[in-house]
Amino acid sequence: LEEPLLFEIGRADVTGVDLPAVDANAPTRLGGLARSEAIGLVGLTEPETVRHYTRLSRQNYGIDLGFFPLGSCTMKHNPRLNEKVARLPGFADIHPLAPQNSVQGALEVVAQLGEWLCKLTGMPGVAMSPKAGAHGELCGILAIRAAHEARGDAREVVLVPESAHGTNPATAAFANYRVEDIPATPEGRVDVAALKARLGPDVAAVMITNPNTCGLFEKDFREIADAVHAAGGYVYCDGANFNAIVGKVRPGDLGVDAMHINLHKTFSTPHGGGGPGSGPVVFSEALAPFAPLPFVRQDAEGTFYLVEEENREERGPSFGRMTAFHGQMGMFTRALTYMLSHGADGLKQVAEDAVLNANYILRSMEDILHAPFAASGPCMHEALFGDKDFTGGLSTLDVAKGLIDEGYHPMTVYFPLVVHGAMLVEPTETESKAAIDQFITAFRAVVERALAGDEELKQAPYYAPRRRLDETQAARKPVLSWQKPDD
Amino acid sequence: LEEPLLFEIGRADVTGVDLPAVDANAPTRLGGLARSEAIGLVGLTEPETVRHYTRLSRQNYGIDLGFFPLGSCTMKHNPRLNEKVARLPGFADIHPLAPQNSVQGALEVVAQLGEWLCKLTGMPGVAMSPKAGAHGELCGILAIRAAHEARGDAREVVLVPESAHGTNPATAAFANYRVEDIPATPEGRVDVAALKARLGPDVAAVMITNPNTCGLFEKDFREIADAVHAAGGYVYCDGANFNAIVGKVRPGDLGVDAMHINLHKTFSTPHGGGGPGSGPVVFSEALAPFAPLPFVRQDAEGTFYLVEEENREERGPSFGRMTAFHGQMGMFTRALTYMLSHGADGLKQVAEDAVLNANYILRSMEDILHAPFAASGPCMHEALFGDKDFTGGLSTLDVAKGLIDEGYHPMTVYFPLVVHGAMLVEPTETESKAAIDQFITAFRAVVERALAGDEELKQAPYYAPRRRLDETQAARKPVLSWQKPDD
Amino acid sequence: MRYLPLTDTDRAAMLEKIGAGSVDELFVDVPEVARLDGPIRGLPMHASEMAVERHMKSLAAKNLVAGDVPFFLGAGAYRHHVPASVDTIIQRGEFLTAYTPYQPEIAQGTLQMLFEFQTQVARLYGCAVANASLYDGSTACWEAVAMATRVTRRKRAVLSGAxxxxxxxxxxxxxxxxxxxxxxxxxxxxxxxxxxxxxxRIDDDTACVVVQYPDILGRISDLTPVAEAAHAKGALLVVVNTEPVALGAIKSPGEMGADIVVGEGQSLGVGLQFGGPYLGLFAVRDPKHVRQMPGRLCGETTDAEGKRGFVLTLSTREQHIRREKATSNICTNSGLCALAFSVHMTLLGERGLRELAAENHRLACLAAERLAKVPGVEVLNNAFFNEFTLMLGGKPARAIVRDLADRGVLGGVSLGRLYPGVEALEHALLVAVTETTTEEDIEVLARELEASIKESAQ
Amino acid sequence: MRYLPLTDTDRAAMLEKIGAGSVDELFVDVPEVARLDGPIRGLPMHASEMAVERHMKSLAAKNLVAGDVPFFLGAGAYRHHVPASVDTIIQRGEFLTAYTPYQPEIAQGTLQMLFEFQTQVARLYGCAVANASLYDGSTACWEAVAMATRVTRRKRAVLSGAxxxxxxxxxxxxxxxxxxxxxxxxxxxxxxxxxxxxxxRIDDDTACVVVQYPDILGRISDLTPVAEAAHAKGALLVVVNTEPVALGAIKSPGEMGADIVVGEGQSLGVGLQFGGPYLGLFAVRDPKHVRQMPGRLCGETTDAEGKRGFVLTLSTREQHIRREKATSNICTNSGLCALAFSVHMTLLGERGLRELAAENHRLACLAAERLAKVPGVEVLNNAFFNEFTLMLGGKPARAIVRDLADRGVLGGVSLGRLYPGVEALEHALLVAVTETTTEEDIEVLARELEASIKESAQ
Known part of the structure; x- marks a missing residue:
């Protein structure tokens, strides 16, 4: 059965809540602004609502259903304890502007999580309010600009490797920086010589992802950081792949000045079909003073308090406020629960198992699938492949759709851009060997078909809720909300 | 992807909980009974566990997924507030033997629910402890036997209509009664004359379902009850179909002496794949004193207390204890929540809508499908059909399996036994007209195929997780637990 | 009304199709004397979700939550930590809102789960076959006696005093x-x-002997001699277990010769819930007894394409087929509780169950040691798993328990409550300890028990 | 470790396949200086679910739960009753554990939901097109300003003081x-x-005027003149709404001529959560502005068999395609919160939202009337929806709020907290009232406020 759209089954006079009927004669103080027009909404009773969304959900694929090897996106298991904790009324039902003496436990969560992040990264400062990874990047770059400006040294350029996430250049551009690419070596890493050559008094920062988006550890990171610092710049590390090294390596030991941490990737807050995320940023001594408002401090008696005074002069050099209130509390409780569950030993094991699983896939596929950097040594938490040996006009996209028919969510495709027809496979640490072996079998089968130029693969998927969707049509004449057919 | 059995993927040394490792040298006080052999269990980590059961769940059909017209089973929407309330720690995390001063709220729930049941049925007494409908039937019959025996009038026979649920004769037989059938009239009701003729000093009780399993109201119920009472017997009413009349008719006004109420049917506690149920029993004045232990009372100061003293003489004529502790508390909280949500007006509407929906289906199908009692007037909450016009060797079973391919759970089939190839369709009040119309369209399509003798229908379902399963093989050589293939 | 999708427009259209002038015409068969002229009096009208939730929360707030205080109650219901994922899984609509799997093609989720559950229970009990669950331990116990009478064609059951x-x-x-x-x-x-x-007490008319293990006083002992004695007289041994976690530490009843093993499964996955719904477990050691078992059985088979699948089987024993000749009148199992049990057991596995049992026993040993030091208190048991009996030196346990509750400690179950009016038992207190008990809880109990005993002396 | 499925046996087998002697060999690229010799120091080791839950519960217990006391806070975050079914639905694994729908063939659930969400938001705001959500209201507000500068190619924004x-x-x-x-x-x-x-303040360089509706003091007024004035100067009107429930009672911003409407969606489905995650809503009145919008957009299309389906579209605006030329750097929306909002809105429907708004307003009017009777207190607003400003006759609102909290009442948000150090504002208190407020709550606030003011005078 196809599930109709809400607006095709809902009715304006039906509701799934029981409220007093509107008394048209009740006194109001709406200043003459009472709504006269219909809003155009429709309602369903609770039975219909539950069924509508249950049916919709069954057209989705999630980690709960199977292996989800989406490289760089880190689809790992979401522990249910985290969900339970986040729903405790003491966390879920408190107001962001409640008097601080009434929310000491909440402030302590923010402080404890911040402390974990600082210890795990070896960095002294942290900003908790960024709402997502990209927001965290912005936070880091704004702190860098604020720090430069504070010493009267406005710089214009941010260097970004070709393989970076699109958010990196977008963020730097937002902060009014000119973005320049850094080339990659044939081994899939930053070209250190080229980077060093480009450094100078106009370079505000470099933004490097480590482990990088080719799944490799930037082994010269420390050398790069030293060179950037020597040239008066700052090192921004994109922490999207921190999950590969958490508990094993502290970015602070590599010379990082700022790094955002995607709590949903490394600390397993749920992706929820695209969000919400949470992107705290850790800072070096040099940048910590510029962290945005608000932040939590503890006084001598152990009472936690918020520094949130945007309108005061004494707020220090903070670059300002990035969002209303204090950040993604609901994600903080989940992430802290995850950290406490794993502990220092467990987080180290997380990184080790994630890397082990990825290398196992790399070595189980490289005999039939082009693995451009396989010779560079071990990969980190994701294995990167390319489509160069496919025949018959088949491409990475066809392999991805073929995997859907095998019951899998595809890997990340066409990213990073530095590899032709890139396929980035990230198993994460929460998959069993049996699950990975089963995936490898299916992946090999589909790849064999692509190598053999199997025409049928071009029409895959055959067994999904939908066949291939026409994205061009969607973009050419966008239909972005439902209209009555006869409207 | 097929989901393997737990024992095919689990491992003895894997666990999804974190506990201290067993210290083989720790002192024990096990009296030499420490387990030496392996138990033979296997474990999964949490990610594997969630995935295993999520995948299994997707091979199931539930009300949340679609219309579930299983006659007599009453698959109505399960409100989620009820689930939330049952999980409040104040209900979910209290011990049945906790000191009574510490569980006054729990005792009040039992008392409030009992009061609702008494008021809704117009009966003065209630027993809350029966664990399910059939357990409630037993409770009623035991009270009847106890009442007869208390006045030194042991009787031997219980009369049960042909159309009764199998539990009725099974229950009477359990209580050492001889069961005799009462015939049905061609209109699908109890043959009053035959019943009256059979009454006499050996008849302890009659057990009648009302509305009956043909979906009809026993219009002569009061007359029957009076005759039974005049003959010194008691009237047991099977309350399985109480949902059709709740809020509209009080069984007490019809002369009922005992009736169990399936909380899951009438008051929407979830079926959960076959249980748990809950079957409180309401009693007339005559039977109330024989109700089983324990029960809740309130003292003059408003304090609730339990009468549970099995070993005391002063327990009165109660026939004894049917189960440990006090009954299905988790179902009580859900049912009370449901009752409070609907109120007296809502429950009346429940019955009216359930009956309206059933009649709508009856009248929308009778032109093509044999409806044996359609001429008897309106049906109650379920519509009964028979297979007599099918051709080509097709039967009710084929129609049921054909509906699966249309995306529906089939109706109840081959029950009641009084109609050949019975199909008992119960829509309940929680379906929308749109959902019912859609079902009627599908049902008509499948029935047309059966009337036309469509051979393909014999192999249905084609699109379910499994094709038809071999039940004979299962029963001939039962395989009831997993064994290692080489065991 | 938020659960009722029909609108008045729908109702009118449907009545027209039916050919009725009003809904009341559909109730024409109800005798006039029984027709109500409006909503039942004396009951409130419908209420919003918010209002109902408020009411139910106010009732819940009147109870002392076990997890909020030092807690030592057992006697057939044990408080264990249930992993959060258990509840997530049982709330899946496909499990929660499914019916008994009478249409196996679209119920393989429930059926496979039950097959796995049966295997888990059988292994835990040291038996060959378990059923798909019964209501609870106490009714399972009766079903075992009834089955023994069917198997032996004798009518006498000997119950252990414990x-x-x-x-x-x-x-x-x-x-x-x-x-x-x-x-x-x-x-x-x-x-x-x-x-x-x-x-x-076993004689030649005895159908079965029923023994609890660990028993009501928390004692454990080897039941092999009982099994041998019973078998020698042609009787069956029924062993009752109310704490499945114990079987992670001690020998299974099957190993000791039990013929039927029944028990309460509440400890795993289900929670306290003031006594229900719980989960009756039922297993037999000898597969030849399968056809005499009560309740549902799930069996393996194949479908028309030869794929493995599962169905409810041997239903010729059951009431809906056999009617008055059924092995029992049961037609409901405790399916959702069985799922909760099975998920919890899957999370534990062999290793986790053994570790859980060891941790329960470790803390119980600590508690027994500490409480024995309370003046006037003695531990009765030689051996125990996670529950033992304290003798309170002549103090009435029931009053002490109430007093402890006033002191914010749920200190145990008094035998006075379980055996009211039996003087010989009124000074004994059952104390249960699980992995949820902290060493601090034990200390608090010891301290408050000492104080309570002292004050009751005054 | 309960979340890690690999066993040591697995690890050994995998290392063998890889050809590495140890896992540490896989980290060979890490410079030696940065290699740690063991778990990071100063952090605890792994802990059981039970222990972690206990720790987190102890932190939660240190907070005063809004639902446990009379509660009147608003100022951009409102406490409404969220139906229980909302949480059930968002906890479905298929929604909770799905990724951004980049593979639309197996993500129609999320996509169709987003399409429905966009339609709901657009209609609520009186706009043509809404996006698939942003982080929250405040960042959405900035995105609106940024979009206005792109559309008008001007660089000045005029913000309302309110x-x-x-x-x-x-x-x-x-x-x-x-x-x-x-x-x-x-x-x-x-x-x-x-x-x-x-x-x-609008001039010829103005890209947009930003007005909140209802404003920070709870006031509402017709914004049509502002729209006309802005349009006359070639500027856009951005209207910010922090309480979507209000739009069930009052005219939509689109009706009054707003070009971009943004807001906070937290009121429906999401809950308070100490400030996040929340839900940024973003809509434009004129469809021609669609290609300048930030964030994700879900659009209708067809699949290879002609069936209707949905995809993320117009992604050429976005960072992963456009990189430094993107309309914004956003790559996350607030998907799960959008789902919660949409489910709640579906349960309400046109009728429920209007009834909910009417009930909020009715109680707010009651509260305003009652609180105006407290000696020394005045209601500032002429008009309001469910939030208004009290003038405390020269008393510092921030201290009064703290004092009220000590009295067990969460009495409102002081402007002193929102505008620290601004003397002119420090005597004003924002009071929000919703359907969760009872008349008794209002009475308690009035009483305690009176007492607090009296005592602060002493």
């Missing part, structure tokens, strides 16, 4: 109606159960 | 880096917003 008194009471109530004879006894307050006395 | 100060602060922070000019102001403490003054 069987949970509620269980014994259920058996006696049922037997009163079936005409079976029950030989029961009061528990003897001794460090070891009196198995010799029990054996002496 | 815009939420956090929102204004976010805009000013961002503008500092982009080089845009922000003309802001302090709120004037007057019964009506000063729209004339606002209009006077």
């Amino acid at each position: 069987l949970h008194p509620h269980y014994a009471e259920v058996v006696k109530t049922m037997a009163k109606f079936t005409g079976d004879t029950i030989a029961d006894a009061m528990p003897a307050i001794t460090p070891e159960p009196d198995l010799g006395g029990l054996i002496a | 815009l939420h100060p956090h929102y204004a602060e976010v805009v000013k922070t961002m503008a500092k880096f982009t080089g845009d000019t922000i003309a802001d102001a302090m709120p004037a403490i007057t019964p009506e917003p000063d729209l004339g003054g606002l209009i006077a």
Whole structure:
């Protein structure tokens, strides 16, 4: 059965809540602004609502259903304890502007999580309010600009490797920086010589992802950081792949000045079909003073308090406020629960198992699938492949759709851009060997078909809720909300 | 992807909980009974566990997924507030033997629910402890036997209509009664004359379902009850179909002496794949004193207390204890929540809508499908059909399996036994007209195929997780637990 | 009304199709005397979700939550930590809102789960076959007695005095109606159960002996001699277990020769819930007894394409087929509780169950040691798993328990509550300890128990 | 470790396949200086679910739960009753554990939901097109300003003084880096917003005017004149709404001529959560502006068999395609919160939202009337929806709020907290009332407020 759209089954006079009927004669103080027009909404009773969304959900694929090897996106298991904790009324039902003496436990969560992040990264400062990874990047770059400006040294350029996430250049551009690419070596890493050559008094920062988006550890990171610092710049590390090294390596030991941490990737807050995320940023001594408002401090008696005074002069050099209130509390409780569950030993094991699983896939596929950097040594938490040996006009996209028919969510495709027809496979640490072996079998089968130029693969998927969707049509004449057919 | 059995993927040394490792040298006080052999269990980590059961769940059909017209089973929407309330720690995390001063709220729930049941049925007494409908039937019959025996009038026979649920004769037989059938009239009701003729000093009780399993109201119920009472017997009413009349008719006004109420049917506690149920029993004045232990009372100061003293003489004529502790508390909280949500007006509407929906289906199908009692007037909450016009060797079973391919759970089939190839369709009040119309369209399509003798229908379902399963093989050589293939 | 999708427009259209002028015409068969002229009086009208939630929360708030205080109650219901994922899984609509799997093609989720559950229970109990669950431990206990009478064609059951008194009471109530004879006894307050006395009560008419393990006083002992004695007389041994976690540490009943093993499964996955719904477990050691078992059985088979699948099977034993000749009148199992149990057991696995049992026992040993130091208090048991009996030196346990509750400690179950009016038992207190008990909880209990005993002396 | 399925046996087998002697060999690229010799020091080791839950519960217990006391806080985050089914649905694994729908063939659930969500938001706001959500209201507000500068190619934004100060602060922070000019102001403490003054600040360089509706003091007024004035100067009107429930009772911003409407969606489905995650809503009145919108858009299309389906579309605006030329750097929406909002809105429907709004307003009117009777207290607003400003007759609101909390009442948000150090604002208290407020709550607030004011005078 196809599930109709809400607006095709809902009715304006039906509701799934029981409220007093509107008394048209009740006194109001709406200043003459009472709504006269219909809003155009429709309602369903609770039975219909539950069924509508249950049916919709069954057209989705999630980690709960199977292996989800989406490289760089880190689809790992979401522990249910985290969900339970986040729903405790003491966390879920408190107001962001409640008097601080009434929310000491909440402030302590923010402080404890911040402390974990600082210890795990070896960095002294942290900003908790960024709402997502990209927001965290912005936070880091704004702190860098604020720090430069504070010493009267406005710089214009941010260097970004070709393989970076699109958010990196977008963020730097937002902060009014000119973005320049850094080339990659044939081994899939930053070209250190080229980077060093480009450094100078106009370079505000470099933004490097480590482990990088080719799944490799930037082994010269420390050398790069030293060179950037020597040239008066700052090192921004994109922490999207921190999950590969958490508990094993502290970015602070590599010379990082700022790094955002995607709590949903490394600390397993749920992706929820695209969000919400949470992107705290850790800072070096040099940048910590510029962290945005608000932040939590503890006084001598152990009472936690918020520094949130945007309108005061004494707020220090903070670059300002990035969002209303204090950040993604609901994600903080989940992430802290995850950290406490794993502990220092467990987080180290997380990184080790994630890397082990990825290398196992790399070595189980490289005999039939082009693995451009396989010779560079071990990969980190994701294995990167390319489509160069496919025949018959088949491409990475066809392999991805073929995997859907095998019951899998595809890997990340066409990213990073530095590899032709890139396929980035990230198993994460929460998959069993049996699950990975089963995936490898299916992946090999589909790849064999692509190598053999199997025409049928071009029409895959055959067994999904939908066949291939026409994205061009969607973009050419966008239909972005439902209209009555006869409207 | 097929989901393997737990024992095919689990491992003895894997666990999804974190506990201290067993210290083989720790002192024990096990009296030499420490387990030496392996138990033979296997474990999964949490990610594997969630995935295993999520995948299994997707091979199931539930009300949340679609219309579930299983006659007599009453698959109505399960409100989620009820689930939330049952999980409040104040209900979910209290011990049945906790000191009574510490569980006054729990005792009040039992008392409030009992009061609702008494008021809704117009009966003065209630027993809350029966664990399910059939357990409630037993409770009623035991009270009847106890009442007869208390006045030194042991009787031997219980009369049960042909159309009764199998539990009725099974229950009477359990209580050492001889069961005799009462015939049905061609209109699908109890043959009053035959019943009256059979009454006499050996008849302890009659057990009648009302509305009956043909979906009809026993219009002569009061007359029957009076005759039974005049003959010194008691009237047991099977309350399985109480949902059709709740809020509209009080069984007490019809002369009922005992009736169990399936909380899951009438008051929407979830079926959960076959249980748990809950079957409180309401009693007339005559039977109330024989109700089983324990029960809740309130003292003059408003304090609730339990009468549970099995070993005391002063327990009165109660026939004894049917189960440990006090009954299905988790179902009580859900049912009370449901009752409070609907109120007296809502429950009346429940019955009216359930009956309206059933009649709508009856009248929308009778032109093509044999409806044996359609001429008897309106049906109650379920519509009964028979297979007599099918051709080509097709039967009710084929129609049921054909509906699966249309995306529906089939109706109840081959029950009641009084109609050949019975199909008992119960829509309940929680379906929308749109959902019912859609079902009627599908049902008509499948029935047309059966009337036309469509051979393909014999192999249905084609699109379910499994094709038809071999039940004979299962029963001939039962395989009831997993064994290692080489065991 | 938020759960009722029909609008008045829908109702009018449907009545037209039916050819009725009003809904009341559909109730024409109801005798006039029984027709109500409006909503039932004396009950409130419908209420919003918010209002109902507020009301139910106010009732819940009147109860002392076990997890909020030091807690030591057991006696057939144990408080264990249930992993959060258990509840997530049982709330999946496909499990929660499914019916009994009578249409196996679209119920393989429930059926495979039940097959796995049966395997888990059978192995835990050291048996060949388990059923798909019964209501609870006490009714399972009666079903075991009834099955024994069917198998042996004898009508007498001998109950150990140390069987949970509620269980014994259920058996006696049922037997009163079936005409079976029950030989029961009061528990003897001794460090070891009196198995010799029990054996002496077995005669040639005995269908079964029923023994609890660990028993109501928390004692454990080898039941092999009972099994041998029973078998020698042609009787069956029924072993009752109310704490499945114990079987992670001690020998299974099957190993000791039990023929039928029944029990309460609430400890795993289900929670306390003030006594229900719980989960009756039922297994037999000898597969030849399968056809005499009560309740549902799930079996493996294949579908028309040869794929493995599962169905409810051997239903010719059941009431909907056999009617008055059924093995029992049961038509409901405790399916959702069985799922919760099975998920919890899957999370534990062999290793986790053994670790859980060891941790329960470790803390119970600590508690027994500490409480024995309270002046006037003695530990009765020689051996125990996670529950033991304290003798309170002549103080009435029931009053002490109430006093402890006022002090914010749920200190145990008094035998006075379980056996009211039996003087010989009124000074004994059952104390259960699980992995949820902290060492601090134990200390608090010891301290408050000491204070309570002292004050009760004054 | 309960979340890690690999066993040591697995690890050994995998290392063998890889050809590595140990896992550490896989980290060979890490410079030696950065290699740790063991788990990071100063952090605890792994802990059981039970222990972690205990720790987190102890932290939660240190907070005063809004639902446990009379509660009147608003100022951009409102406490409404969320139906239980909302949480059930968002906990479905298929929604909770899905990724951004980049593979639409197996993500139609999320996509169709987003399409429905966009339609709901667009209609609520009186707009043509809404996006698939942003982080929250404050960042959405900035995105609206940024979009206005793209559309108008001007760099100046005029903010109403009655815009939420956090929102204004976010805009000013961002503008500092982009080089845009922000003309802001302090709120004037007057019964009506000063729209004339606002209009006077619009000039020919103005990209947009940003007005909150209802405003930070709870006031509402017809924004049509502002729209007309802005349009006359070639500027866009951005309307910010922090309480979507209000739009069930009052005219939509689109009706009054707003070009971009943004807001906070937290009120429906999401809950308070100490400030996040929340839900940024973003809509435009004129469809021609669609290609300048930030964030994700879900659009209708067909699949290879002609069936209707949905995809993320117009992604050429986005960072993963456009990189430094993207309309914004956003790559996350607030998907799960959008789902919660959409489910709640579906349960309400047109009728429920109107009833909910009417009930909020009814109780707010009651509260305003009652609180105006407290000696020394005045209600500032002429008009309001469910939130209004109390003038405390010279008492410092921040201290009164703290005092009320000590009395067990969460009495409102002080402007002193929102505008620290601004003396003119420190005596004003924002009071929000919703359907969760009872008449008794209002009475308690009135009583305690009176007492608090009296005592602060002493």
